[in-house]
Amino acid sequence: MGIQKVTIIQYRPEANGLCERANRKVLEALRKTVGGNDKNWDRYIDVVRYNINTMVCDSIKTSPFEALFGCQARGTFDLLTIPHHREDTIEALISTVKERHTCLNRNLMATTREMVERSNSRTSDVKIKVGEKVFLKINVRNELNYKLGPKFEGPFRVVEEKTGNGFIVLDEKTGRSKLTHINTEESWLW
Incomplete structure (x- = not known):
């Protein structure tokens, strides 16, 4: 079918x-x-x-x-x-x-x-590879001074690629990982 x-x-x-x-x-x-x-x-x-x-x-x-x-x-x-x-x-x-x-x-x-x-x-293809460092977009509308505050947090290291443009990223400072989507990532090579 x-x-x-x-x-x-x-x-x-x-x-x-x-x-x-x-x-x-x-x-x-x-x-x-x-x-x-x-x-x-x-x-x-x-x-x-x-x-x-x-x-x-x-x-x-x-x-x-x-x-x-x-x-x-x-x-x-x-x-x-x-x-x-x-x-x-x-x-x-x-x-x-x-x-x-x-x-x-x-x-x-x-x-x-x-x-x-x-x-x-x-659209243009964004290629993010495992091991790269990325910044994640912050939902700034929830904060009082969203116009002047930071728009990204990080850096996070990409540890695993998931289906549907999803990624597992690791915050190396805290050791916590989370699932994110390519639309919320800004790639920076370090």
């Missing part, structure tokens, strides 16, 4: 972009639907879910509902006015679903290639 397990570093939502993008989409839709009545937001979950699942997705060029079930979703008005009967044979339905899945896969692969190219054009 092509499923690959990927672990991400905890407390780093940007490491799981697909999930964060989906959450943002749900929150934006809820915010628009609720319209300031945030005490009863849970009443609107089904409406938001239906709307998100029936909107055409740019990456697959169809709605998630249609991609999954092979037909367009029927709304309330459709249920009242359009009779529900299909005259297609099972073989015809299976053939249609296979054709749709092939088309969806092709659209998704093209979108993925575009996204990877766009991402690669905006």
Whole structure:
């Protein structure tokens, strides 16, 4: 099936972009639907879910509902006015679903290639090796004088590389180690 397990570093939502993008989409839709009545937001979950699942997705060029079930979703008005009967044979339905899945896969692969190219054009590879010394970014917004305070702490020695751009770094003064992400590191060769 092509499923690959990927672990991400905890407390780093940007490491799981697909999930964060989906959450943002749900929150934006809820915010628009609720319209300031945030005490009863849970009443609107089904409406938001239906709307998100029936909107055409740019990456697959169809709605998630249609991609999954092979037909367009029927709304309330459709249920009242359009009779529900299909005259297609099972073989015809299976053939249609296979054709749709092939088309969806092709659209998704093209979108993925575009996204990877766009991402690669905006980034540069940072190579940090085991044994190098690095400084870690400090979350300065939590401190009173964050504009004038230091933005990095360290140095730390990189002792192990983890998956997903994670590293174990060692504070040589205290002997404590911690897991960090490449986005929080500034490499300095010593």
